[in-house]
């Protein structure tokens with residue numbers, strides 16, 4: 001009701017502005033003279049009275065426009081177009097103008113519906129991308145229950161055990177120094193060692209080192225020592241902040257630091273939120289291609305070394321080796 005009064009006064013203000021504008025324009029039209037007549041008359045008194053009347057008319061117009069502006073600030077858009085079920089009753093509250101519940105709810109509703117729309121689009125885009133890449137594998141696994149990242153350790157162990165069979169040349173050791181987080185320690189021929197940190201089956205972090213370096217500080221003996229030294233290191237954050245943990249310390253060789261960077265980029269490429277098991281599988285297949293790191297030649301320049309580096313970048317689809325500078329875009 002209050003809103004209706006505001007609309008009425010705003011409409012009145014509009015008509016007042018219109019009539020004031022009309023008055024001013026009429027006055028200007030009636031007193032119009034050609035420049036020759038003005039020069040002929042040149043009566044200073046007449047000129048002064050004309051200017052006085054014009055300025056009083058424009059003052060009235062200015063006042064009316066200000067009134068209209070004030071009336072407009074009291075108006076707000078009606079929000080009844082969105083169906084909010086029973087919560088619409090809040091809009092009927094006589095104290096509606098005094099609380100911001102309803103407008104806040106409408107804003108939240110719009111946010112939620114936008115989020116829903118974007119997530120649907122993202123879901124479709126990811127599915128298309130993934131099914132294009134792995135259509136054969138997808139058909140086989142389409143009936144499988146979608147797995148989330150809250151898998152228990154036993155299912156992860158079974159899955160890694162199955163995976164180990166198809167990667168028999170690449171020993172995978174499962175350790176859990178951080179409790180819920182599964183860490184895979186991988187040895188690839190005599191070329192490199194890698195740790196892969198999993199949350200459920202999602203790859204969170206990869207660190208690659210040379211074959212002669214190690215991750216010994218991840219063993220349970222060392223973990224016991226850490227616990228003795230810092231009895232409050234009970235959760236993951238405490239443990240990773242402990243300076244004796246080694247999953248963050250990069251390799252001392254530039255080659256393996258570069259490969260670590262490529263691996264962490266590959267995680268994003270292979271990430272498939274709806275089929276995390278196959279994401280790990282494809283990532284490991286790609287990682288296995290590094291067994292020929294120091295013997296394979298670059299596909300583009302056909303040489304082993306470029307800027308003292310072997311071909312450290314491997315194509316995500318074909319697994320072909322390239323120097324980072326030679327990689328196809």
Ligand SMILES: [Zn+2]
Nearest residue numbers: 298301323326
């Ligand atoms: Zn090259």
